[in-house]
Amino acid sequence: MPASHRRRLSATHLIVIALIALFGSAGTFLAVTDNASARTAPPADDQTSLPPTSPSVTSPTDNAPPDRSDDRPDSPADGRADGPQQGREQGQKNGQEQKNERRQGQSPGPDGQNHQHSGPAASDFVDIRGVRPNARTPRGQRPAPSGSTGSFTSRCGRNEEGHRNPDNFIVTPGVRNGAHHLHDYVGNRSTDAFSTDASLSAAGTTCDRGDKSTYFWPVLRDLTRDSATGEEGNVGRVLTPTSVSLTFRGSPAAKVTAMPKALRSITGDAKAFTNGTANARAQWTCTGFTDRVLTDKYPLCPRGSQVVRQLDFPSCWDGRNTDSADHRAHLAFPDRATGRCQNGLKAVPQLRMTLTYKVPQGPNFAVDSFPEQLRKPVTDHADFANFMPDRLMESAVRCINSGRRCG
Template structure:
């Protein structure tokens, strides 16, 4: 679906009652799963029994095959991307079966393994076999242990992911009250490398609006090209108006842009933020929306700033045209936070940045999402098989790029929302990621006119502030 307009519909009932007995789960109005919170008194429940009930499976945790495929022959990438999208679809369908069968899961400890995780492993085994064959056919070598990535586990929402901070208790398709924190209780923590001799101190700002056009779709042309609903969540778009799952580089080069400077036809996109106020969007029954457990009223940003900064230690080189960069990890709740990168804060408090919590802002302050994209490029590739290894982050202490990488203008996206203070909003996510703030991410394809991109780099290297 290329465009979706905002529509107010009937008010949904919210999950407001904490359960005090060993019930299985409730289904949210949008089809989401809410695992049980058990607040039983000692005289009502045996402690061991209460602990077992509290571990009702809330989501499905599968190894992320895409990140393991760092070396896929170019000739096989189209087929492999399609198979990776099939894995995501399988997880979404298994998650929905889990949501639809919580009573059975609560009655039978083996139900999840036998009826959901076992069949899912069989499906994944077949796909992984096809991925391996695609790679071999193109002259490559599948990574060791690929077949071992077929098995998934059931996970209670309060079970920590590897390398991640523990998830909050309670469960549900999210968010939960404990996903939020009062920004005034957070200590200042924002740090940046100090500029050194030779730094490129300038910046270039491109004004592309805030998606007043209402361009949304649940595609991801970088990760799942040619696959409708490849993201299983809705994206906001600014910049290139031709962007969907089927856009070729030529399509993007010829597309209209919302950017004031028509030389910038880049595509900038990120998961929408929804206010969970009981109001439906008109995607409540659509892919990426309600069918993927993303419900609530989509919020148009109050402002969007797109700025390209320099390097604290060197000059920058122009970005190559059609360079693709993903920052953050849409699956960080189950993957762990190694690739998580989005930051959450509030206006007036942006020296305090959160990665795994949503902020509760005081009156008069607005919610801020910030994405600092990778600022180092391998000098050769505009993409890579896992969409990560062709770019890298600067060293957080020194600001230097890894050996063999070149500094490029760093895209910094700052997105501001005017939402009511307190819990009640969340970003769209893959269903099994439970709308956790750590899953936030941004995507960018550079479709600057090459002459304009050279001017951008020159401006930054001179130390000017350009628009």
Template sequence: MRRISRKKRSTPANRAIAASVALILGGGGLVAVNVYASAGEGPSGSSPPTRAQSAGSRLSTIDCPEAVNGLPEVPDGARGEVDRELAAMDTQITDAYRQFADRKEQIARDPGLAENAVLGPLRNKRTASLDRIGIAIGRVGERPAGLESLAGCSLRADDSRPGNGDGNGDGTNGGDGGQDDGQGQDQGQNQGQNEGQGQDPGQGQDPGQDQGQGGNGPVAADFVDIRSVQPGVDRPRQRRGASRGTFTTDCGRNENGKFNPDNVIVAPGVSNGAHHMHDYIGNQANDAFASDDDLADGATTCRNQGDRSTYYWPVLRLQNGQDEDDVNADGGGRDQNVGEIQTPSQVTLKFVGSPVGRVTAMPRFLRIITGDAKAFTNGDANANASWSCTGFEDRQLKDKYPICPEGSQVVRTFAFQNCWDGQNTDSANHRTHVAFAQRNGRCPNGFRAVPQLVQRIVYDVPPGPGFAVDSFPEQLHKPITDHGDFINVFDDRLMKKMVRCINDGRRCR
């Protein structure tokens, strides 16, 4: 698809508008309902909620089981077809959400309409896709049983996120989100445990009230003043023999404005497979149809031309009433992602070592996804979002956006998986071929330590609740859905240099 021209960072006028919007929102000025449908995944059943279940909270999203998590290992010969069907199921949820959004007031009065107009048709489409997935796997292996159990979806309210009790979140993140050169993240698994910091967003607004420019979030309760969050990180102690070096690659900030709503890792060959817009730095050949050969031959924005890797993440938009060039495009306005795309003020890509030993080279074309784009409906198991502010990076948030004080900038940090299974550059669910180190810093059995990518992205945005990351529509622009993608296209010479630098304890570029 055509490349979208990115607007410059917000002007003083736009910043004033955003600040005004934040004040209006903070005062409870908007009372609309969050209603976005889902490419979601979660422990939902197939039956619509009862009136009792809906009492006291407005239904806001569609919650469906994540089909890929219910599949057995998919044979290589079936992966292409399975990936396309999984992407089609995401589109089915997006379409169903539109139906839900168009009828939300009627459904609020008559929940039975949800089954007839939204959930029933969605279940039928998902059943057909799951049947095709079973057939595709059955052609080259044993057809899995029970896939039909993944077809059911339900409606639920914004305040009932799976895996987090009442869904309001505690706002804190125990992992260090890439501090101390990425060592000791607790790998995103113990985030959000620090005694419920950040419960009060300080806005006096019901979590169910709509705040986002696109009508599907974020809400005031998704933000917290970073100064109210207690410092807290959990790092494994570096042991004798730790690989203490670093390798930093400079690939710019996407100043040239390369965007698309594809995801070549999760949905190869499918346009708009992400249903949200990505920033891309590094390899310029990355779109849904890029092969390994295309990536190997692609131009790169990286200063060292030996790094043709691709680094991408959801764009961050300012909710200031300004339309972007993609307002009528897939991944943009058509998928309820609106607002002015913000160019990062700084992007740092650093590879670090292991606290307990040496690292080995990554294989070329290794694919890693960190975080979960559907964590709002899936729950926290794979979430790895880390939000903070400059000057406060010992305070990390997992399920809240930070409100930074004047003069401080918003920081997103991704610490990627740092253990590899030694065999595969990808897996059917795009997760099991890599893993995070355990709490003691050691890789799980059968895995070996590789350089860990720690990605830090900084934005100069107005203070207050006036921004959000792009998301699948049904994920309501929640901060916990933040995620990053990486495909290693370092040449062999530069990868060897990286490994030597890290293992020798040097700092290299």
């Protein structure tokens, strides 16, 4: 082969080799980059290497419209009305919810918040017809010749005037709403948180014969009838008693002596549900069934029968004090078995309050109570302060000691 041809072939070969080298490098580069991309891309279901933003949330971009969800009118999805019709419907719903809360014992307090006041429970009621007769006088309490068998009744009305407040000048003097539940009052017309011996002595009275004593007890309410929310969540319409009997009785073991003016006395324990029943004294029954009494249950009375609350006061006085720090130590109950006053205490006339009520059928009534006492019947109680004129008290003592019924 001529030398000129070998030079041209060599040049051609060099060009071909260069092109092969060039294309081979590009293919290798593409293969390498494709393999690299395949190694760094995560599997479709592997989220571990995703950024913190949730896949269901779209990250905002500079040109995305601003989120104005807070600027839109409240929608039904928010639980609020959208439009006049829905507004009316929601208003009716809210009104019904508030009514239900009142029935359940939730009431707005001074801070505007709802305060739960539960009770009573269905288990707090029992049919009086299923209770065995249990109201018997112990043999030891049958009157002895030295006893006093008479009685004196002070007639003071049924609180037709509606004298009520949530005060208790005996236990929490000078404190408005010191009782945290509503009291019915008969007798002294002025009784409130700020009553004093002087103010009570100067006031008028609902009682006959000038008895200015004050007699009071927590109200009973009809739970089937809504009313303005009562003190501390005690809801229901207040019931006025159909009758109120205030009878002072004697002692089966001794003659009674006159009560001192301004003597304070309490019976029962408004916190018996949490304190225990050591001081619980109230009894519940029905007219026509008074031989059957309950202490920790409300009675369900048959038609034509009325609910009865009976509250006996302590009647053994220490002979010196008209009150004491706990409002109990200066007075005591006589011995349950014998009716005698113990430890040198003197027998004074024993007040018995008997209150009757027409109530709705079923477990639909309750006494007012402190919130934590759940309107339990065992918390029933009453208060009394003696402001009888001296001559009236002396007349009552003579009547009781002579075995007569007066008043």
